[in-house]
């Protein structure tokens with residue numbers, strides 16, 4: 262209704278624009294005088310007042326939201342100059358004129374207006390600044406935000422304090438207090454820069470009127486700017502995280518103990534224990550030798566020959582119980598010895614010995630067993646010879662023959678273990694190409710004894726394999742080459758042809774090879790063993806025997822029969838399946854064991 266004048270001043274220059282809203286108003290003439298009197302006052306205060314009016318007019322949005330908008334301006338534009346920020350941000354389209362007023366500004370600065378400005382500034386800054394600051398930061402944060410805790414600031418402050426006590430309400434109040442002093446100290450220094458940043462609305466005058474900071478900025482800005490920005494923006498998070506840390510720590514600690522529920526920790530030791538147990542279990546079969554040291558070889562041999570001895574001695578005792586030695590008793594004793602596979606020759610030697618010294622006298626079974634042991638020992642002593650290897654042959658070739666299942670491969674493994682334990686380099690050749698299981702079994706023994714194994718495909722020429730193995734053993738510098746062979750008695754012709762071929766081929770590399778031909782003899786086969794030795798002796802030129810499976814058989818006496826008939830050296834006897842169940846043959850021990858003599 263009433264007319265008014267809008268005055269627009271820009272950068273110290275006043276521009277007056279009069280706009281009559283209602284021309285009908287009669288009052289104007291009366292007020293013109295008053296206005297004229299007022300003009301000089303307005304003109305003098307105009308630059309300052311206009312700035313205040315214009316700035317707040319343009320800043321209201323900033324004041325309404327506070328820092329955030331200011332910060333945006335600072336970030337978006339140049340923070341260094343408060344005036345530049347003010348001129349650019351609020352004026353917007355009118356920015357162009359802003360550079361012009363810049364030179365004009367010095368005028369108001371030296372002008373008398375400067376002194377008045379510091380006065381209002383001093384009271385205005387300390388009082389209004391602390392209030393808006395706590396209002397902006399702590400007021401919403403400390404008290405209200407606690408429950409909502411949407412903002413990071415409120416939850417952080419109350420949390421550190423409540424740590425000692427769950428009720429931090431009173432403590433929360435001091436919390437904002439520390440925040441204020443932090444902000445205040447930072448302000449005095451960055452005042453030239455911060456005022457435009459944090460509280461532009463009221464301090465708008467300050468940046469404009471404080472040229473000093475503007476000149477200082479070149480030196481101070483670099484140090485001040487980071488601090489001012491850090492104080493304004495970073496300070497809240499910094500303060501908060503510090504106190505916040507304790508609580509999140511609690512939260513983190515909580516899960517840790519959960520993670521700690523490492524009651525599994527005791528598990529590791531258990532794991533170790535279990536591992537050791539597993540290892541022991543796996544090693545058990547291999548470590549079966551452990552019982553060996555407990556029992557001497559003689560003890561084990563006696564146990565192995567227990568069945569043979571028990572049956573023999575029992576029958577002998579039955580013949581000589583309360584009876585004088587006569588023809589009938591001698592005939593009965595001869596029958597007992599023959600049934601024990603000792604052979605006719607050995608039986609007659611025993612009866613002849615008894616008759617010559619005790620005929621017509623009362624004889625106990627113990628006396629009979631002692632005579633028998635002595636006579637058996639006499640038979641076995643010539644054949645009980647140690648295996649001698651002529652290492653001038655390199656390698657010394659050992660050809661192992663025997664009927665399938667008599668223990669060739671097992672004996673090879675046991676023998677290889679003895680040789681390698683003695684420091685000899687051993688190579689194995691899987692010459693039994695007729696059975697895949699025989700090849701695999703030899704490889705296993707090779708691994709156990711750390712002896713290389715030369716093998717070929719199933720059904721390959723055994724003689725060719727033996728030849729290759731011989732060459733490789735020479736190349737490798739092996740001391741001993743042990744060749745396994747098949748033992749097919751089903752087809753004697755093929756067996757003979759194969760063994761003869763092997764011997765012939767080996768002779769090409771060394772006329773004296775094979776240097777040793779061992780035959781394994783299964784003690785459980787009884788009288789058939791005599792025939793087996795006969796066959797292989799003729800076909801392969803067997804020059805030594807290994808009596809296997811003497812353990813658990815009642816027919817161990819066959820060894821005496823074979824020795825008496827073929828007079829072949831008996832190098833070893835086997836009394837078990839383990840690696841150390843192969844022992845050199847001892848005539849006296851064997852004789853005493855089978856006769857039941859201690």
Ligand SMILES: Nc1nc2c(ncn2[C@@H]2O[C@H](COP(=O)(O)OP(=O)(O)OP(=O)(O)O)[C@@H](O)[C@H]2O)c(=O)[nH]1
Nearest residue numbers: 665666667668669670671699809810835836837838
């Ligand atoms: N109780 C006992 N068993 C033995 C002995 N020697 C070998 N054996 C077992 O007799 C079986 C046959 O042994 P091998 O070494 O395979 O006999 P082989 O002559 O090589 O048999 P093929 O491979 O078929 O030619 C295996 O189960 C051996 O563990 C021994 O002295 N005592």
